[in-house]
Amino acid sequence: MKWRGRRGSRNIQDRRGMRGGRVAGIGGLGALVVVLIGAFAGVDLTPLLQGGGGPVSEPTGPNTIDDRTEEFVSVVLADTEEVWSAIFDASGGSYAEPELVLYSGVTGSACGTANAAVGPFYCPGDRRIFLDTSFFATLEQRLGAGGDFAFAYVIAHEVAHHVQNETGVLGEVNARRSRLPEAEANRLSVRIELQADCYSGLWARHAEDRFGSLEPGDIEEAMNAAAAIGDDALQRAGQGQVVPDSFTHGTSEQRQRWFERGYASGDPEACDTFSAEQL
Template sequence: MRWQGRRTSRNIEDRRGRRMTGSPAKLGGIGLLAVVLIGAFLGVDVTPFLGGGGMSPAPAPSGPNQIDDSAEEFVAVVLADTEAVWGEIFRNSNLQYVEPKLVLFNGRTSSACGLADAATGPFYCPNDQQVYLDTDFFRVMDTELGARGDFAKAYVVAHEVGHHVQNLLGTLEHSNRLRAQSSQAESNAISVRVELQADCYSGLWARAVQERFGVLEPGDIEEALNTAARIGDDALQRASRGVVVPDSFTHGTSDQRQRWFAAGYQSGDPQACDTFSARDL
């Protein structure tokens, strides 16, 4: 992906290097394990697993954020591309796109959904409409997940912004309400459809970016599909447990995640991302 020297988003808050104040949220046992497993492999909307927080970042410096390094520049360019794409899609539907903020941090930080730390991985918090990303996760992708390449990382950002789109459209609120009224297995099945739709939105974004800016390079889509395959629930469970438990899936299988990313990329149509009406995922 050609991203150097391109327009960057202003909606970046860089908290890296800032100390936390207060007391850390307590999280242990199974709860901590759940956060580690979900967060380390692109977990999203981790509010059910996060403690109440009690920690807050040191005050941010006044004035506009400055781009400090290549990691921040890359994320700011990808975020700017999501703003351009989703802003146009919403305008075409006579809707207003509210741009999310993306918070970069290292170690730990606070969010309106609770404490975020390295274990939570990238996630979207609907309570403050912000994406949280510890940039060290990019290293984890390279060295531990085998998800390499700049477009693999762009897919991560686009997926989280996909959850923001769901939040603006009311999909997240409706899904969470249904999950609260459902059994664990049914709740997991709803979560899978939420995640696969975000994957589809990522593919839709990828197509629009290429059509609008022509910045994709050979192999970029393959990088995204490789990442989708490596973070499928079946692949992760097989690698960590040696067994696969379909009823516990919350994000979808490798094939499903690839299929829905491809559906968005091939169609370029948000209506093609209706995972909730699909009989076969």
């Protein structure tokens, strides 16, 4: 991805090195936090906390987030700001930019206290995206999905949840989820997440057209990341079996398919997962 030397976003809050809470692991309060944030998370790493997956909050090797990576995150966020502002403007709306919080270990949000095991997530309560600084290492080293555009896809996915919040979709669907049995609520959650994947692909298309930022292999990196964080892939790796009724984000194939659909069309209307008969 061609990103160096381009405008970065001012909507970055760096909390690295700060202690936002006292959650040392995923048990107790940490487990509750996963439940609270689950509806808004773009990457659900909790299956890897069971069985042979081992802890994801302590990836091997040095912390890969540094000032260069903060610069990368800010450029990607700036790209999403320009793309979504233009899309909202075209439909007569106004896009309110989200803030992205970089943190390490543990931090607080309006959705509760979060740690690295939760994965990146969007909290509609304070309209912020939260990204633990160890996640890119986890994605690359533990899940085999490296590359700068794989990381950009994850950021774009979380921004997509903000877009859903801005349009009212997120609040409406989660209100419906709260009244449904768990399995049905999970199926609605999958549709939320797949729409966010589609919006990520849409962003990639507009970023390519607007900035010329994509390079050969970038889309493949995003598709590889989408496959790596499918519910079936994470459950198989973490607990050795797949439980479809517990899916909240979609299978690897579904996540790839909807990302590809957004990229091919560049049209938000093509991302209506809620009307789709087949996901």
